[in-house]
Amino acid sequence: MSGVSRSKSPMGALVVLAILAVGVIAPFFLSRYQIGLATQILIFGMLAMSIDILVGFTGRTSLGHGAIFGASTYVVLYCVTQSGLSPYLAVLLGIATATVLAAIFALLAVRTNGVYFLLLTLALGMIVWGICLRWTQVTGGENGLRGDIRPKALSDYKDFYWFILALAALVTFGIRRFVQSPFGLTLRGIRDSDSRMRSLGYNVPLHLFIGFTMSGFFAGVAGAFYAFFNNFVSPSTVALTQSVESLLMAIIGGVGTLYGSFIGASALIALQNLVSSHTERWQSVLGITFTLIMIFAPEGIVGKFRALREKYANKH
């Protein structure tokens, strides 16, 4: 797992700018449906990237991020439809809730590593799901919460797409800065050997706590704006499937690559749309994809590509 290289080269910056430019002009060539898909990809890309902070840069695999993401979505929808708050305030509250929830998860999870970390985040996420399913008075139970909550300024689907594109660029920049900061370096140190970091005098649990909470904050941002996108939330938004799908996006894209998350999100959402138009067995396809990736390409598509390129380069 290699970290993001500090590419200061003008080439890297140019590529990023070119991709952004394509993103900006894309709506002029796409149908309404395709723009909707692109918006969805950006939102889930942000979620996958927040998971990548933990998986790729901290060496901790979380299966609870769907719940953190969805909790934010729930709060935004509840605040606007039930309490009549302004959507902007609701977004802030949603993000705050996700961050606090992540902090609670983190308090417990920093004591574990490896497979225990995964089990614990899985169990915590399932508890959130169980509450959303059963606490019908607040969450609407299986029916969930519904309401046209997107503010007027963003009601046009193209405007909303551009807004999410700008947000995704901002979040990507923020996460990149975060993992490349001296603090991010300590996280990578913990990923490689937490006993060594401990003997160097770093407060490993505190670093993990902050890393997890930050990751939850970004997942909360994605979740809050998902509420604007979807105008609907139900227990399936906080379910394990959500955590698994977003983890799979991060893995397909290649953990520790950040940008790969958007590639992973595109691949999985494209696959989901393709499958859903032919059969209702998306869950099986998801499970099979996950199983195959684990056997054949655990380093993801980007990682696989890198490995193949290196192999090729070594031969010559």
Place this chain on the structure above:
Amino acid sequence: MSLFQLLNGLTFAALLFVVASGFTLIFGLLRIVNLAHGALYLFGGYIGFTIATKIGSFTLGIVGAMAAVAVMGFALNEGLLRFVRGFELRQVLLSLGVAFVLNDMSLVIWGGDSFTVPIPEELTGGFRVFGTFYPKYRLFVLLMGVLIFIGLWVLINKTRLGALIRAGVDDAEMVEAAGINIQRVFLMTFLLGSALAGMGGVMGGAFLSLYPSADSEILVFSLAIVIIGGRGSLIGVGVGSLMVGLLNTLGQVMFPELAYFVIFGPMAAILAFRPMGLFGKAV
């Protein structure tokens, strides 16, 4: 808490023990966290339900479900997990993918309705226990839980296979170096653990009923039990099951909508003081 609720908690704990003991056996020895365990439980339940309604024998239902789920466990272990041996996280995530497929397949085969495994005639009706009328079947589940605990305890502490399992939990490589085919011990454990999930499915299917999300619910309880009790410890599963079973019942009485949240408390407390669980050993 009345006696009725106490018995409800105990019988639920007995069912959880049957399911979670298989889960922790596999986790303890093979270091595989089999997240498909819940799906195996559900499949076992459905298969038992089908046999019990078609043939009319509850016992055959249990035996059939155990055999069928053991075969599924065999396929999972030999067909898929062998490719990722030694990679802990990849194993877990792979088993999660399998759980998704199995859950979806059960939806295809049995549909989304909820089913209850028919109880044999001898176990219908109730007993009077200290002045409280209580269903016979649930007492039967409690008895089975206790019997399986004793059976597993004898197996692990008094038999050759048990000695190998215990040695394998501590240091699998050393056991192999002593000339023992540890892979066979692994396989036996995997089959036993899977069969227990299948048995739990039939037993639970008769009083909790079977529906598409029952697998994730039982999986969360199993995870909580392993986190509380510790990896690979039979006593740990027993204590964990009792805690989770009783607390869940208490939670359902006190705050029915947030019952799920109640198991979070002990899990958090134990993680804070003993991250390896009450009876777990540090690796």
